[in-house]
Amino acid sequence: MKSKWVYVGAVLLSLLAVLGIAKFIEPENVRVQQHLSYNTEVEDTNLSIEPSSFSSHLPVVSIETEGQTIPGRPETGQKVSQVKNTFIRAEMKIIENQGELNTLKDTPQVESDIQIRVRGNSSRRFDKAGYLFKFIDEDGMDEGYEVMGMEKDSTWVLHGPFLDKTLMRNYMWYNLSGQIMEWAPDVRFCEVFLNGGYQGVYVMEEQISVGEGRIEVTEYDGKSNMSSYIVCVDRESVNDVDYLDNFTEYTRRMTSKVEVKYPGARKLTPEITDHISRDFSKFEKSLYSYDYKSKRYGYGDFIDIDNFVDYYIINEVTQNTDAGIYSTYFYKDITGKLKMSVWDFNNCCDNYMEYQQSMAGFFMQNRTWFFMLSKDEKFTEKVIDRYRQLRKGILSDDNVKTYMAEVQEYLGGAIDRNFQVWGYTFEAQNDLLQGEGRQIGSYEEAVEQYEKRLVSRMGWLDKHIDALYSYSHESVNKKFND
Template identity: 45%
Template sequence: MSILWYRMMRSYRSLVIGAIIGMASLSVWAYTWTESSSVRIHQHLQPGKVEGCTHDETVFCTHLPIVSIKTNGQKLEIQKVGDDKRAYRVSNEIIGEISVIDNPSTYNHLKDERAVHTRTKLKYRGNSSIKFDKKSYKLNWIHEDLSENRDENFLGMGRHDEWVLNGPFLDKTLIRNYMCMNIAGEIMESTPDVRFCEVFVDEMYQGVYVAMENVAKDIDRVDLTTYKKGDPFTSYIVRADRQRGLPEELNNFTHYANRMERDTALEVIYPREVVDMPELKTFIERDLSKFEKALYSYDYDDKAYGYRQYIDVESFVDYFIINEFFKNYDAGVFSTYLYKDIRGKLHIGPVWDFNNAADNFIEVALDEKGIQMVQRNWYLMLMKDEDFVEAVIRRYDKLREGWLNEEVLLNYIDETVGFLGEATERNNVVWGYSFDPTKVSSASRLKPIERNLTSYEMSISQLKNFIIQRGRWLDQHIHTLRQYAHESRVKQFNH
């Protein structure tokens, strides 16, 4: 009897110790957070340059970096691809030249010494924005002999061959992408770096642009282990976007089960070898589907069998808050990235494209009220888990004390506007006609037409007012997220 009693007590003690360890682990998950460890450069906060220029106004002079593109007589054109239901627009690609002028302490001029000069593949980029008068560009820098991959340091953002020049047009403030990407970069790892610059194409001034890292595998971007040819497994980056029937599109579980947003699909960004290696594509589909099957199962919230064992929960929480706060409602549907290192868990991000954020969405007005990210891919189920909802609420409250604080954001806007200074005036000499909505196409203005702001000052005031009202509304209503995890809503999903 004593031996049996001893064994029972030993077993009971093991269970108690295991429970304590498990509770401690949950506590760590619930209350600790890893902030972005990368050093974020906010261009407008860097030391100023020697003020002003002594020459006359015929010489272009700016405190911003200059990016000059030459097309060498070639023409970029846009064509429509696909049927009406899934039609999209793409640009042809040309090979041109690019020069970057970025003096460290003095103003910049077109004839100054070039920090970078290289051949580049060049094309228009964007989905909706490709229709705008002010075009955005994708750049792939190449060697003089036209071979691929000439890595150069671009405006202090590190060495790489792939870059984006984002041309704010619908965003009359010019600063949404710059501000939101930088704020997100202080919160989430791998957020692309951004810098303001002024752009010339074939010696014609094109205005203020935001130079950006694109989303790519790299030690300074999305840091993943490199795929080794022949391996049956790989780290990967995928993107949710418009379904286009591309060979790199996945038939993951959410897509197969018709749970993806209508006419969207995941496509593989890295590794590109999936185009020619069906077995590699199948590995990514199955690996990603493990998370999705767990998420849509009766055990979705189970500590051992549910979604948590597959994803970096913190990234999903932060992604939700950043995009919800700024009402960036393309997130979770279009331009939505996920990545996974073979050594770790699935992350959502990096964040991308805030051009439509803060009530700048073309199709409909989005005031300070409401929460929509709860309906997006994957979040529809994540929000049914009480632990996930509580993590969102705690994290939101914490971020409102820091980078999402009202005073911080309003100061950020003022400082950025002040930094741009005369560059904004030069930009609006070229593109200022867009403040009259009757002078742009319906694809380049907000609907209804009365929503369009008619001056730069009004656009800045609108952005500020949105930030104030949105933050205060969420402060009062963030706790209503608990309704989505309430037993009355989720009992049909529970085990």
């Protein structure tokens, strides 16, 4: 049996600390990574996707809707549906036998009613849907469950890799981000059946929410007009949403809106919304003031700078171009500083559907909040120093190449099963990536393209990272510093 738990690393660091050596080693957050903790004696050679004969080394999720259509697909004549608050009631079973293959005949570890809908933005029109669901009790109230070794909660995301033919972008970058940052959503691979039909490989993901093992902040007591909060910057919805009247909403004329995700709608009063608007705007005003770099009045009093630096690097490395515009999350403890969380790497590393990205250049310095942060030479210096540190460890060429190879090996037969259903996307006429030379003909080619792009991108950054200083040079920032 081979168990490659990252806990071993934590124990080793503890021993080295006693010897006074640990200070020379890059710290990493302890994080269970599914592909490093499996039993290799369990052989997954059965490629059948028929319910009666199916088996897998991955956890299995079975969803039954009793003939109902899961809502959330684009409506007739619409490119993307923005309606996100309609759910149906369904039943879910999760089967995960420790150290054995999983079949639909096995006793489920989790069996519960759920509320479920299709999730995403542009991905809502993909043939392979992604889902948001909540475990509920008989009365329809939220009920938390531990899922695949992840912390107990009621709300989860089932991400269905479709545009990402490697199947691993979200899994990989949530895990690597979780090693780099204080927190990132936990993830597990699984295979999904819907009403008895095989749907392929999915990634079970923690939603960005407040709770033990998720974002741990002081929870709202239901009495005060002040609260810890989570906000999301995203496309405007047709739902009845009270968006924040934050400072950059007007000064930058943002194309996206800032929505409060915590506290939830049941607890969110106009007074709390006003508190969050004012609190978030304090940071923005400090950032866009002439004192933005000062110790007394500057942005440093409002944000966790190291957290923002890590967010910047991760998204710049992966060229995750939605970052800072859409699917962008901030969170803040009522007694702490503002932090950011990564989310959604489906389009990263030149997997953006509409056009091919240039491997060269920077883009994060143009994002609303980083536009001003990049004008501070101290912030820029932190980005450059941290990038070089990460390139010696978590983001080294060897580490990312090994990571991809190990994930591919771990998925094994699940890859073949997945593309029994979705293999038509390897045909040129069905490839969604637009532009010459972007069509991918096989899974192996998809992984090769992904690896080559990521390594080349970091190689370019190695040579040009010091050019970030040009954005904070006095000569180009006189009007912001006078």
